[in-house]
Amino acid sequence: EAGVAQSPRYKIIEKRQSVAFWCNPISGHATLYWYQQILGQGPKLLIQFQNNGVVDDSQLPKDRFSAERLKGVDSTLKIQPAKLEDSAVYLCASSLGDTFSYNEQFFGPGTRLTVL
Amino acid sequence: QQQVKQSPQSLIVQKGGISIINCAYENTAFDYFPWYQQFPGKGPALLIAIRPDVSEKKEGRFTISFNKSAKQFSLHIMDSQPGDSATYFCAASMSSGYSTLTFGKGTMLLVSP
Numbered sequence: 001e002a003g004v005a006q007s008p009r010y011k012i013i014e015k016r017q018s019v020a021f022w023c024n025p026i027s028g029h030a031t032l033y034w035y036q037q038i039l040g041q042g043p044k045l046l047i048q049f050q051n052n053g054v055v056d057d058s059q060l061p062k063d064r065f066s067a068e069r070l071k072g073v074d075s076t077l078k079i080q081p082a083k084l085e086d087s088a089v090y091l092c093a094s095s096l097g098d099t100f101s102y103n104e105q106f107f108g109p110g111t112r113l114t115v116l
Numbered sequence: 117q118q119q120v121k122q123s124p125q126s127l128i129v130q131k132g133g134i135s136i137i138n139c140a141y142e143n144t145a146f147d148y149f150p151w152y153q154q155f156p157g158k159g160p161a162l163l164i165a166i167r168p169d170v171s172e173k174k175e176g177r178f179t180i181s182f183n184k185s186a187k188q189f190s191l192h193i194m195d196s197q198p199g200d201s202a203t204y205f206c207a208a209s210m211s212s213g214y215s216t217l218t219f220g221k222g223t224m225l226l227v228s229p
Binding site for chain 2: 040048091093105109110
């Protein structure tokens with residue numbers, strides 16, 4: 001079974017530029033998550049999708065971050081404009097999406113973003 | 117508000133020794149407590165998890181101890197091996213509904229040969 005795919009793996013941009021990350025979840029997984037992992041910290045949830053609807057985006061800086069999950073499969077996370085403090089690893093995860101029990105989250109390898 | 121506190125930040129253990137990582141949580145609604153292992157350049161991967169209806173869960177060399185009254189849980193790695201060198205994250209979640217994970221800050225474990 002293929003895992004969660006993410007691209008690109010690395011990205012370096014100047015501050016105020018824009019950047020986009022792509023995620024392809026495990027086939028059949030209804031729930032998709034985007035996390036931000038700053039160096040030395042645990043992952044922090046940015047946004048959670050159930051199929052193509054947003055379940056939780058309470059920690060997403062909506063003035064600069066946006067995400068979409070068209071057709072309930074792939075997802076894109078965008079930052080525009082980027083700030084220095086956005087330097088982090090952006091992790092995508094997916095799970096089956098059964099709301100009656102805990103579903104294990106499977107993580108992709110992440111995209112390491114450096115903002116100069 | 118940090119809802120899951122993890123310690124120590126880093127840990128060095130000799131091969132064959134016991135590694136112990138501790139976590140404490142605040143939200144009593146949490147009822148699922150997983151530990152994740154992360155190697156450099158990789159995403160976190162589920163290692164072992166526990167629910168609060170048991171005080172201990174063991175899988176091979178990995179054991180979770182859970183103290184519901186103290187709102188604490190810990191990971192014990194017996195017979196630690198160099199291949200266990202990684203960053204370990206505790207996390208907490210509610211087991212129903214949309215299962216959002218709240219992670220601790222992580223513990224970087226180095227097992228010396």
